[in-house]
Amino acid sequence: MSKLWGGRFTKKTDQLVEEYTASIMFDKELAEEDIQGSLAHVTMLGKQGILPANDVDTIKDGLHAVLQKIKRGEIEFSISDEDIHMNIEKTLIEEIGPVGGKLHTGRSRNDQVATDMHLYLRKRVVEFVELLSKLQTALVEQAKANLDTILPGYTHLQRAQPILFAHHMMAYVSMFGRDIERLQDSYKRINMLPLGAGALAGTTFPIDRHFVASQLNFDRVYENSLDAVSDRDFILEFLSHASIIMAHLSRLSEELILWSSTEFRFVELDDAFCTGSSIMPQKKNPDVPELVRGKTGRVYGNLIGLLTVLKSLPLAYNKDMQEDKEGMFDTVRTLQGALSLFAPMIATMKVNKDQMRQAVNQDFSNATDIADFLVGKGLPFRQAHEVIGKTVLYCIQQGKYLLDLTLDEFKQFSSLFDERIYEVLQPEQVVNARNVYGGTARPQVEGAIGRAEQELVKTAAWTEEYAKRSQ
Numbered sequence: 380m381s382k383l384w385g386g387r388f389t390k391k392t393d394q395l396v397e398e399y400t401a402s403i404m405f406d407k408e409l410a411e412e413d414i415q416g417s418l419a420h421v422t423m424l425g426k427q428g429i430l431p432a433n434d435v436d437t438i439k440d441g442l443h444a445v446l447q448k449i450k451r452g453e454i455e456f457s458i459s460d461e462d463i464h465m466n467i468e469k470t471l472i473e474e475i476g477p478v479g480g481k482l483h484t485g486r487s488r489n490d491q492v493a494t495d496m497h498l499y500l501r502k503r504v505v506e507f508v509e510l511l512s513k514l515q516t517a518l519v520e521q522a523k524a525n526l527d528t529i530l531p532g533y534t535h536l537q538r539a540q541p542i543l544f545a546h547h548m549m550a551y552v553s554m555f556g557r558d559i560e561r562l563q564d565s566y567k568r569i570n571m572l573p574l575g576a577g578a579l580a581g582t583t584f585p586i587d588r589h590f591v592a593s594q595l596n597f598d599r600v601y602e603n604s605l606d607a608v609s610d611r612d613f614i615l616e617f618l619s620h621a622s623i624i625m626a627h628l629s630r631l632s633e634e635l636i637l638w639s640s641t642e643f644r645f646v647e648l649d650d651a652f653c654t655g656s657s658i659m660p661q662k663k664n665p666d667v668p669e670l671v672r673g674k675t676g677r678v679y680g681n682l683i684g685l686l687t688v689l690k691s692l693p694l695a696y697n698k699d700m701q702e703d704k705e706g707m708f709d710t711v712r713t714l715q716g717a718l719s720l721f722a723p724m725i726a727t728m729k730v731n732k733d734q735m736r737q738a739v740n741q742d743f744s745n746a747t748d749i750a751d752f753l754v755g756k757g758l759p760f761r762q763a764h765e766v767i768g769k770t771v772l773y774c775i776q777q778g779k780y781l782l783d784l785t786l787d788e789f790k791q792f793s794s795l796f797d798e799r800i801y802e803v804l805q806p807e808q809v810v811n812a813r814n815v816y817g818g819t820a821r822p823q824v825e826g827a828i829g830r831a832e833q834e835l836v837k838t839a840a841w842t843e844e845y846a847k848r849s850q
Contacts, residue, residue, distance in 0.1 A: 408708055417482060438479060545828070609692075633672060
C-alpha cells in the first residue's frame with residue numbers, strides 16, 4: 380500500500396530516510412491517546428454534519444476494534460508508516476475499508492500529535508502527584524516513629540547543631556510538597572486542547588473545537604493555531620519539574636548512602652533494596668539510591684536536550700520537534716521507577732537511634748547554645764562567640780567534649796558560667812530550645828507532622844478528582 384500522503388511524490392522514499400525519520404519505534408506509546416483523540420474528533424465531525432452518522436459509527440467501531448488489537452499485541456507497527464498516527468489510520472482502513480480515510484478530515488498530524496502528548500502528560504502528572512504523596516507518607520511515618528531520635532545536623536558536611544531525625548524527614552516532606560504544587564499548577568497548562576489548529580492555520584471545515592475539548596475533558600482551547608502546533612512549553616515545564624524532583628531524590632539518596640555506610644551507621648536499608656558484591660561477600664550496597672542519584676543526570680539531559688531543540692525553531696511545526704518525545708518518555712519511565720521504589724525503601728528503613736545519639740554526644744554541635752547562654756547573661760554575642768571558640772579549642776587540645784568539662788574549667792573562660800550550663804548542653808535541651816515555627820523542637824515538629832497529614836488528605840482528594848478528569 381502506498382503512503383497515505385504519497386500523491387504528490389513520484390519516487391519511493393529512500394529506505395534509510397524511512398528509518399531515520401520514522402518515530403513509530405517510540406511514539407507507539409501514544410497509541411491509546413491517539414485513539415482517544417480520534418474518537419472525540421470523529422464524534423465532533425458527526426455532530427457538525429461534516430460526516431454522516433453511519434460513517435461516524437463505523438469509524439468509532441473501527442477505532443475501538445483497533446484499540447483492542449493494540450492492547451492484545453496483535454498489531455505490528457511498521458516503520459514505512461512513519462508514526463503512530465499513520466499506523467493507526469492504515470490499520471483502521473484495513474479494518475473498516477476506505478471510510479476509515481475520512482477520519483482525518485479537518486485535522487493534521489501536527490495538531491493530532493500535540494493533542495496526544497497533552498493527553499499523555501496530564502495522566503502522568505496525576506500519577507506523579509500520587510507517587511510523591513506516597514513518598515511523603517513514608518517520610519511522615521518515619522518522622523512520627525522518631526520524635527525522640529536526635530542526630531547531628533550538618534552544614535558543609537560538618538556537624539553543626541543537633542536536630543530531631545523527624546525534623547530531617549519533614550524537610551523532605553516539604554520539598555516534595557513543593558514538587559506536588561508545581562505539578563498541580565502545571566496541569567492547567569497541560570490541559571489545553573490544540574486539536575482543530577490543523578497544520579498551522581486552522582481548517583476550512585466548520586469544526587467545533589470547544590465540543591472536542593469537552594469530550595476530552597480539556598479546560599481550555601488554544602487561542603492561536605500557530606501556537607497550538609508549535610507549543611512544547613508544557614513538556615519543558617514537565618521536564619523541569621521532573622528535574623527538580625530528581626534533584627530532591629538525589630539529595631536524599633546521597634544522605635541515605637552516607638548514613639548507611641560503616642562510618643555513619645545511622646540507618647540500614649532493607650535487604651530488598653540493596654545488592655551484594657560478586658567478590659566481597661560482606662558487602663551490602665545501596666544500589667537503589669545510587670542509581671537514582673545517577674539517573675538524575677539523564678533527566679537533566681532530557682530537559683536541556685529539548686530546550687536546545689526549541690531554541691531557534693521558527694513557527695510553526697518542524698521535523699525537529701519529533702525530538703520532543705523520546706526524552707519525555709524516558710523521563711516519565713525514570714521518574715516512575717525512582718518514586719515507586721523510594722516510598723517502600725523509606726518505609727522499611729531501620730533507624731539506628733543509639734548510633735545517632737552517640738554521634739551527638741561526641742561532637743561540639745551544642746556550642747552555639749553556650750554562646751546563647753552567655754548572651755542571656757548579658758555578654759555581647761561576638762564576645763560570647765570568642766569565648767566558646769576558645770573553650771572548644773581547649774576541649775580539642777585536652778581530648779574532651781563540652782559536657783566533660785568541670786565548672787572550674789568553664790569558668791577559666793568566663794566567670795558567667797554556672798551549674799545551669801550542664802542542663803543547657805544536654806542534646807534534648809538543645810533541640811527543644813529551638814521552639815520557633817519551623818524549628819526542630821518536638822512541639823514544632825509535631826505541628827509540622829499534623830499539617831503534613833492534612834495536606835496529604837487534600838492531595839488524595841485532588842488525585843482522585845483529576846484522575847477522573849484525565850481518563
